[in-house]
Amino acid sequence: EIVLTQSPATLSLSPGERATLSCRASQSVSNFLAWYQHKPGQAPRLLIYDASNRATGIPARFSGSGSGTDFTLTISSLEPEDSAVYYCQQRSNWLTFGGGTKVEIK
Amino acid sequence: QVQLQESGPGLVKPSVTLSLTCAVSGGSIISSNWWNWVRQPPEKGLEWIGEIYHSGSTNYNPSLESRVTMSVDKSKNQFSLKLSSVTAADTAVYYCATSVTAPRRIFDYWGQGTLVTVSS
Numbered sequence: 001e002i003v004l005t006q007s008p009a010t011l012s013l014s015p016g017e018r019a020t021l022s023c024r025a026s027q028s029v030s031n032f033l034a035w036y037q038h039k040p041g042q043a044p045r046l047l048i049y050d051a052s053n054r055a056t057g058i059p060a061r062f063s064g065s066g067s068g069t070d071f072t073l074t075i076s077s078l079e080p081e082d083s084a085v086y087y088c089q090q091r092s093n094w095l096t097f098g099g100g101t102k103v104e105i106k
Numbered sequence: 107q108v109q110l111q112e113s114g115p116g117l118v119k120p121s122v123t124l125s126l127t128c129a130v131s132g133g134s135i136i137s138s139n140w141w142n143w144v145r146q147p148p149e150k151g152l153e154w155i156g157e158i159y160h161s162g163s164t165n166y167n168p169s170l171e172s173r174v175t176m177s178v179d180k181s182k183n184q185f186s187l188k189l190s191s192v193t194a195a196d197t198a199v200y201y202c203a204t205s206v207t208a209p210r211r212i213f214d215y216w217g218q219g220t221l222v223t224v225s226s
Contacts, residue, residue, distance in 0.1 A: 001168070034212050036152075043201060043216035044152065049208050056207060056214070087152055091211035094167065097152040 002026055004088050004098035012104040019075040021101045023088035028068045032092040035064055035073045038100075039084045047086075048073065080105050108133040110202045110217035117223050124189040124222055128202030135178055136160040140210055141185045143176070145198040146219075153198075157211070158185055192224045 003026040013019055023033065031051040036044040046055040048064035051071060061076045075082055083105045088098040114126035128141065135141070143155040156166035158176040166174045175188040189196060199221050203213035 034208075036213075038152075043203075043218055044213070046208060046212065046214045049212045089152075089212075091209070094165075095154040095211050097154070099151045 002029060002090055002093050002096050004090060004096055006086075006088060006098040006101045008101060009099075010102045010104065012106055013078055014106045015080055016077050019073075019078055019082070019103055021073040021075075021086055021103070023066075023071040023073070023098050025069045025071075025090060027093075029090040029092035031067050032090055033064075033066070033071050034089045034091070035062075036087045036089065037082075037084045038087060044087065075103075078103075078105060108204065108206050108215045110204065110215060112200060112202050112217045112220040114200075114220060114222065116221055117225060118192055119226050120193055120224055121191055124187075124192050124196065124224070126187045126200055126202075126220065126222070127184050128186070128217060129182070129184045131183070133206070135180055135183045135185060139204045139206065141176075141178070142203045142211075142213065143187045144201045144203055144213070144216075146201070147195070147198040155187065155189075155200075194224050196222070197224045198222060 005024045007022045035048040038044040052064045063074045065072050085100045085102050087100050109131045111129045140157040142157045158164045173190045178185045199219040201219045203216045208214040
């Protein structure tokens with residue numbers, strides 16, 4: 001099983017700041033990595049797939065990068081509504097999710 | 107656009123079989139989608155349970171495979187999950203999900219989720 005490790009566990013930033021979230025895979029997943037935003041009581045929302053492709057309707061402030069084992073989700077300028085837990089997910093070998101990074105807006 | 111809606115009992119007793127259904131609207135169950143189940147235990151992360159195609163082909167998470175059965179009902183445009191011998195560790199919000207415009211196993215459409223509590 002490919003294990004995805006996300007860091008940091010929690011990120012506390014102010015509106016307008018840049019958020020950088022990390023996801024590291026236990027073995028190469030090529031570019032088969034996605035990012036989701038998950039708010040309490042809602043379904044997860046797809047943000048990025050295949051490492052760097054924004055999903056339909058996702059604002060340009062969300063961007064993804066990386067390949068192999070190291071990936072990054074960047075939120076260029078935080079908005080209050082970006083407060084959520086963010087998960088990475090790989091589909092290279094079966095399907096697994098990371099443990100999540102909680103983004104708090106001060 | 108595709109909409110997914112989970113249904114099933116919110117409370118099940120330990121050792122029984124949990125049964126959930128996901129109704130598909132705005133699209134056909136016999137399209138080229140794979141239909142998935144994902145769960146989230148309280149205060150924990152997401153876990154993929156498995157996927158099913160309208161032909162009946164399935165792929166299950168190896169960690170759950172011995173207890174999972176998925177099926178499709180084409181006449182009702184829905185698919186189902188059965189999880190046997192449940193314990194408290196199976197308490198979770200269960201989501202159905204699929205890929206419509208995204209690649210397979212990338213989920214751009216989700217149900218709202220249904221909480222299932224395993225307790226006597």
